[in-house]
Amino acid sequence: MTTKFGFTLMSIQEFETWIDARQLARTVLTIQEHHTYSPAYTQFNGSNHFALQQGMKNYHVNANGWSDIGQHFTTFPDGTIMTGRSLEKSPACIVGQNANAICIENLGNFDSGKDAMAPAHRDTIIRITAKLCKRFRLPVNTNSIVYHHWFDLSTGERNNGTKNNKTCPGTSFFGGNKVADCIANFLPLVTQAGAPAAPVNSANAVLKYVSVTASSLNIRTKPDASSPKATDRDAAALGAILRVYKETNGWYKISGSQEHWVLGKYTTDVKRATVKADTLNARSGPGTTFQKLGSYTKGQELFIVKEQDGWCKVNMDDRWVSKDYLVFA
Template sequence: METKHGFIKMTVSEFENWLLQTRVGRTILKIQQHHTFIPGYIHFNGSNHFERQLAMKNHHVNQNGWRDIGQHFTIFPDGTVMTGRSLEFSPACITNQNANAICIENLGNFDTGFDEMTTAQKEAIVAVTAALCKRFNLAVNTQTIVYHHWFRLDNGFRNNGTGNNKSCPGTNFFGGNKEQDCITHFLPLVQAKLSGVVLKTNDDAILKYVVVTATTLNIRVQPNAASTKATNRAAATLGAILRVYAEQEGWYKISNSQSHWVAGRYTQDVKRATVKTDALNVRSGAGTTFPKVDKLAKGEEVFIIKEVNNWCQISMEERWVSKEFLSF
């Protein structure tokens, strides 16, 4: 394990241990798979991991105007894993699809006829995806593991690649970039890697969910403002969905295993729900007169911030769905 430029370079086994020790307040519902396209294999010499990661960060910050590098992790051709932006921040990778997500950028151009993925990188991608599913209790399916290709470039609508889509993570990524390719070629490898690992099927210990309403929210080791800040995790950020395991005098315990608390006055209660219809329109206001801005597939999970006349706001922006088509 090596640290440079604010990034950590790890082997897969080091990553798995690091992930188990890393505290994450933000609730994770999905894992995004991408390829970098540029840089590709021709730009990687086997020892310039940090230089390539720093170059991507500089491009994302200086050219795109983002706050940091877009992805949480980069996986290199030699199977090395490198951290990117903090897990407490949503990625900047798929339009309107970044909330509650983790982004993996796989270095290379995996469109047919370009980079042929190495065995080491294949094994690392599968292992990292499986470790994230285990860590965040995610079932292995195409709602929790998603490809950039499935979402329109302009508005993030999920159309599974039928028009105005990037090829990312590549037309030859584990046999193809379509949803059926993922089901046939990629998900079985992740499931096999998890063989013998029992994912939790419920969250009985969770008292409720809340959304952070402050720009940053300190996490303290006791339920009072005079206690010290937790040293092994970052502050929570605006819009993050936190799990609450206990409540004491206006303070919320956000870890089931450690004494980590946040002030409840800087949060708002939310409800977790699942889409129960095949396709659910997301609108820019609470009613059918408002334009469609997105579409959700059956089984997708959302958090409800506000309810108005049987319409539910599912983000801090104006994104609304009909309550009739949700299961709570």
């Protein structure tokens, strides 16, 4: 591993060990697949990983006005992986779809007739996706693994590539960028690489879920304010969904395996729900008269922070959906 500019470059083997050792407060439900488009393979010379990553960060911060580089990970043609923004923060990669997601930017332009994906790159893309699915107990399906192409650029509505979409992650990305291409060509490879084909339940039962309401929430080693902060993980960020395994005197234990605690007054309870309609419209308020802002698809998981008159507010998104089309865990 090599670290520079705050980024860490590692092999896929190193990544697989590294991610297992990471402690993450934020709940992850989705893995996003992207291609950088630019820089493409012609900009990669085999040794300029950090320069390219820093260039992307500069563009994201200075041109887009974002707080950091948009993606959590970048994969390179030689099969290496580089870290990006903190895993405790949502990515800035798909409008309206970034909550509870991890973003992978695969360096290159994988539209037809452009970059031919290198074998080492192909192997790493499959393995990083499989490892993230396994690490965060995500089933291998098109709700857990999504392509940028499937979402409207302006609203984030999922339309599976039918209107106002980028080609990302490329029209030749593992045989194509459509949902059917993903199901036929990419997901089987992810499953073969060791990812679970169905949801995997944790050995430790989750008591409830909460959303962080502070701009940054310290994680401590005991349920009291005088105890030391945990040194092996970042603070939890605003809007992060935390899993609560135990409650003691207003403190929440957020790890199933370690003594990691947060003060409950800086969180609010949320409910985990699954969309049961083929398409569920999201609106700007609790009713059909409010503006449509996008939609969710069958099987997609949401966290609900408020209920009103048969409508549910999706955590931190200012979007409302009808309760009639949700199944609560």
